Amino acid sequence: MKMEAFTVENVPLIRAGDDIAAIICENAQLMDNDIIIIASTIVAKAEGRMFRLEDIVPGDEAGRIAHEHQTDPRFVQAVLDRSRDVLVEWPIFLVETKHGHVCIKAGIDASNVDSGFLADLPEDPDLSAANIGKRMEEITGRKISVIITDTNGRAFKIGQTGVAVGLYRIHPIRNWKGKKDLFGNILQITEESIADEIAGAANLLMGEGDGGYPVVVLRGLEMRSDDPASVKEMYRESGQDIIRKGLRSLNHP
Amino acid sequence: MKMEAFTVENVPLIRAGDDIAAIICENAQLMDNDIIIIASTIVAKAEGRMFRLEDIVPGDEAGRIAHEHQTDPRFVQAVLDRSRDVLVEWPIFLVETKHGHVCIKAGIDASNVDSGFLADLPEDPDLSAANIGKRMEEITGRKISVIITDTNGRAFKIGQTGVAVGLYRIHPIRNWKGKKDLFGNILQITEESIADEIAGAANLLMGEGDGGYPVVVLRGLEMRSDDPASVKEMYRESGQDIIRKGLRSLNHP
Numbered sequence: 001m002k003m004e005a006f007t008v009e010n011v012p013l014i015r016a017g018d019d020i021a022a023i024i025c026e027n028a029q030l031m032d033n034d035i036i037i038i039a040s041t042i043v044a045k046a047e048g049r050m051f052r053l054e055d056i057v058p059g060d061e062a063g064r065i066a067h068e069h070q071t072d073p074r075f076v077q078a079v080l081d082r083s084r085d086v087l088v089e090w091p092i093f094l095v096e097t098k099h100g101h102v103c104i105k106a107g108i109d110a111s112n113v114d115s116g117f118l119a120d121l122p123e124d125p126d127l128s129a130a131n132i133g134k135r136m137e138e139i140t141g142r143k144i145s146v147i148i149t150d151t152n153g154r155a156f157k158i159g160q161t162g163v164a165v166g167l168y169r170i171h172p173i174r175n176w177k178g179k180k181d182l183f184g185n186i187l188q189i190t191e192e193s194i195a196d197e198i199a200g201a202a203n204l205l206m207g208e209g210d211g212g213y214p215v216v217v218l219r220g221l222e223m224r225s226d227d228p229a230s231v232k233e234m235y236r237e238s239g240q241d242i243i244r245k246g247l248r249s250l251n252h253p
Numbered sequence: 254m255k256m257e258a259f260t261v262e263n264v265p266l267i268r269a270g271d272d273i274a275a276i277i278c279e280n281a282q283l284m285d286n287d288i289i290i291i292a293s294t295i296v297a298k299a300e301g302r303m304f305r306l307e308d309i310v311p312g313d314e315a316g317r318i319a320h321e322h323q324t325d326p327r328f329v330q331a332v333l334d335r336s337r338d339v340l341v342e343w344p345i346f347l348v349e350t351k352h353g354h355v356c357i358k359a360g361i362d363a364s365n366v367d368s369g370f371l372a373d374l375p376e377d378p379d380l381s382a383a384n385i386g387k388r389m390e391e392i393t394g395r396k397i398s399v400i401i402t403d404t405n406g407r408a409f410k411i412g413q414t415g416v417a418v419g420l421y422r423i424h425p426i427r428n429w430k431g432k433k434d435l436f437g438n439i440l441q442i443t444e445e446s447i448a449d450e451i452a453g454a455a456n457l458l459m460g461e462g463d464g465g466y467p468v469v470v471l472r473g474l475e476m477r478s479d480d481p482a483s484v485k486e487m488y489r490e491s492g493q494d495i496i497r498k499g500l501r502s503l504n505h506p
Contacts, residue, residue, distance in 0.1 A: 006255040102408070102410075155355070156488070157449070158488075159487050161449055172412065185368065192412060194457060197415065200414070200454065201457070204256065204447060205255075208445065234411050235410060235411075236411050243500065244409065246496065246502060
């Protein structure tokens with residue numbers, strides 16, 4: 001088995017209203033079953049989801065949390081506005097976004113955006129992925145998948161990895177349930193998070209800095225699904241999550 | 254930028270004493286800067302790190318934890334023997350191995366091994382990676398890197414991903430500290446866990462079942478380091494880990 005991944009060259013700085021799908025199709029020759037991985041920042045920019053701190057009026061909770069972090073209360077208010085749950089206030093500010101994604105600072109990004117502006121995650125990343133994916137399929141006549149990515153930390157280890165935050169035509173989990181191993185035993189590991197593995201693979205090429213490439217094409221895996229897919233399929237129900245329970249007990253001992 | 258990854262074909266079932274390095278070099282044409290990703294199971298097999306439940310005498314702690322999980326106390330004893338800390342006893346059995354890797358059940362694997370046997374993680378996975386890597390470099394004259402992988406779950410999301418548990422000639426973290434973004438601002442995201450991203454990418458091709466491929470070659474990334482590297486560079490110090498603190502407060506409220 002074999003796969004290859006390459007960056008899409010000549011993607012310009014994206015501005016509100018830009019047609020990301022058309023830009024990708026102009027600069028890459030897509031094929032059936034290609035998986036197009038797109039950094040959330042450019043999706044936010046194209047959708048005009050940029051905002052300025054100076055337009056935000058922080059409330060009391062934002063003031064209290066900002067004081068703990070020695071940071072701007074308007075930034076904290078922006079995070080709270082985009083969250084449905086605060087898992088940890090301090091020493092990290094870990095929230096669950098309204099879309100269900102658990103991350104630091106609600107995924108608000110100050111990198112690779114104009115000075116004074118911040119970039120949101122897309123409001124409904126699955127919908128954004130579907131919009132871009134369907135348009136690429138119209139333009140090219142190819143059947144493709146899309147993964148919108150962000151970069152997240154993780155438990156127990158330093159460093160961030162690329163993760164999927166929105167999907168089109170690819171399920172986040174590959175299910176090995178009931179499959180047998182080399183010796184005919186039922187497998188212990190039954191759910192593989194292919195969407196996050198693909199997001200991480202793409203992140204190796206994307207880079208973070210001023211040489212960054214916001215779009216990567218992964219070719220060679222046959223993982224496209226004909227039925228609708230959502231990144232939410234891999235979000236653990238909060239009642240079943242022992243780590244969330246542990247964090248909650250810190251906030252409310 | 255471009256990379257490709259392919260499985261090494263014709264890797265036989267590995268037995269104790271087998272020379273994994275020679276087997277890989279016979280079945281793949283390695284090049285400078287290739288990263289060779291190897292599933293920990295075959296490393297354990299080659300090193301003879303298989304064991305049988307029937308040889309284990311469980312103690313009281315193992316009996317108590319096994320009762321909670323309705324599982325075999327000998328298996329729990331095997332996990333305890335390989336761990337220096339139990340982070341969660343129930344509903345998951347999450348430990349820190351003696352090597353510093355946080356995972357379920359100390360990474361003991363009952364898949365793809367002979368019936369009645371279990372496979373350990375390598376005792377010192379960095380050393381195992383170095384042994385295999387140096388031997389491949391001797392055989393081929395190429396300068397390569399090695400990543401030994403396992404499959405782990407993660408917080409907040411269902412599904413497992415490939416992760417690095419041992420390294421040779423590649424640092425686990427790519428540091429973007431001080432680098433600037435497209436607009437000249439200092440980057441927020443500064444540490445990228447390339448080793449886990451590579452392990453995840455390889456896992457897309459390895460598969461888990463009876464069609465599994467235990468060795469993948471990743472080509473096109475220039476990430477080899479000339480100085481020694483260790484997977485421990487990415488293990489967070491336990492005192493700095495808020496999630497570990499939360500889990501501890503559950504065990505000792």
